[in-house]
Amino acid sequence: MASIRMFKTFLAVAKYGTFAAAGKEIGLTPAAVGLQIRALEEELNQALFDRGPRSVVLNTAGRKAVPQVEELLVRFEALANADDSGELSGRVMMGALVSTLMGSFADALWSLKREHPRLKVQLFVGLSSDFAYKVEHGELDAAIVTKPPRPLASNLLWTPLYHEPMVMIVPRRPHFELPAEPLDALREAPFIRFDRDTWTGMLVKEVLAQAGVTATHDELELNSVEAMIEIVRQGFGVSIVPQLANVQWDKDGALRVIHVPGVTTARNVGLLERTSHSRMAFTEALKKYFSITV
Numbered sequence: 001m002a003s004i005r006m007f008k009t010f011l012a013v014a015k016y017g018t019f020a021a022a023g024k025e026i027g028l029t030p031a032a033v034g035l036q037i038r039a040l041e042e043e044l045n046q047a048l049f050d051r052g053p054r055s056v057v058l059n060t061a062g063r064k065a066v067p068q069v070e071e072l073l074v075r076f077e078a079l080a081n082a083d084d085s086g087e088l089s090g091r092v093m094m095g096a097l098v099s100t101l102m103g104s105f106a107d108a109l110w111s112l113k114r115e116h117p118r119l120k121v122q123l124f125v126g127l128s129s130d131f132a133y134k135v136e137h138g139e140l141d142a143a144i145v146t147k148p149p150r151p152l153a154s155n156l157l158w159t160p161l162y163h164e165p166m167v168m169i170v171p172r173r174p175h176f177e178l179p180a181e182p183l184d185a186l187r188e189a190p191f192i193r194f195d196r197d198t199w200t201g202m203l204v205k206e207v208l209a210q211a212g213v214t215a216t217h218d219e220l221e222l223n224s225v226e227a228m229i230e231i232v233r234q235g236f237g238v239s240i241v242p243q244l245a246n247v248q249w250d251k252d253g254a255l256r257v258i259h260v261p262g263v264t265t266a267r268n269v270g271l272l273e274r275t276s277h278s279r280m281a282f283t284e285a286l287k288k289y290f291s292i293t294v
Contacts, residue, residue, distance in 0.1 A: 008026065010065070011066070013037060018056065048061055071276065074276055074277055088285060089118035091121075093140045094122065094123050094140065095134060095142070098225070102247055103242075108161075108286060112286065128146050132145070132272060135274060138277075141278070142271055142286075145270065146269055149199055155276075156275070158272050161287070162269055166242055167240070168240055170232065174235045175236060182261065183260070191238060192232060192237040194222065195221055198223055207240050210260075211260050219237045243257065
């Protein structure tokens with residue numbers, strides 16, 4: 001009879017396209033992967049892949065089987081993680097922007113872990129756009145990301161959790177002539193820009209457009225809010241960043257926070273997950289935390 005391991009091997013081959021690549025991902029030799037796939041096909045009495053000299057490709061039956069196998073594994077993992085006490089347990093694979101660990105998500109995570117000591121959350125840091133792919137393809141259970149700037153795949157769901165105002169930060173001891181007016185500073189001072197191809201970078205462009213700033217003197221372009229804050233603190237430029245919840249902005253002796261006149265843009269941070277997955281008890285608990293505290 002087909003086993004859960006066979007089904008996981010089937011999905012790995014469907015994803016990576018070769019027995020070798022799938023085996024590397026799941027810890028089997030290519031020969032062992034091939035044996036499992038042949039055994040599964042014999043059990044189902046139908047071929048699932050068209051074999052080529054260097055790769056295997058899902059055939060019609062294989063493509064039809066993928067969502068059914070995914071659903072079966074979701075149900076199995078939910079059963080394996082069931083707990084009559086209501087306590088969350090087991091491992092959750094979670095993506096998160098580094099900056100959210102300096103914001104409200106960190107508070108929520110630590111609160112849930114204190115309440116559910118058997119819960120193990122494995123965090124991976126990265127960019128929102130990268131997390132969208134990994135959540136969609138099951139590499140992550142969920143991720144904390146900014147609001148997507150474009151429609152998501154039909155099997156993905158984004159739920160807003162909290163928002164952070166987009167603010168201007170300027171150094172108290174700049175290594176350049178800093179205009180007194182915020183809009184003049186944005187136009188004339190060295191500008192530390194968030195990577196314009198990222199979701200947060202698109203928000204920065206929205207802020208500048210709202211402020212009527214059509215051109216900036218870009219000094220650096222980075223994809224790390226933390227690095228940008230530190231560069232501004234050291235006096236090398238000004239920037240537009242989300243106002244992170246757990247950063248003590250008012251006590252920082254090296255930079256000032258300015259709310260740019262006319263700007264209402266905020267970074268909306270939310271939970272990205274598949275519409276059906278095995279760790280929905282955890283994601284529901286996370287959403288409940290924010291519905292109560294925010």
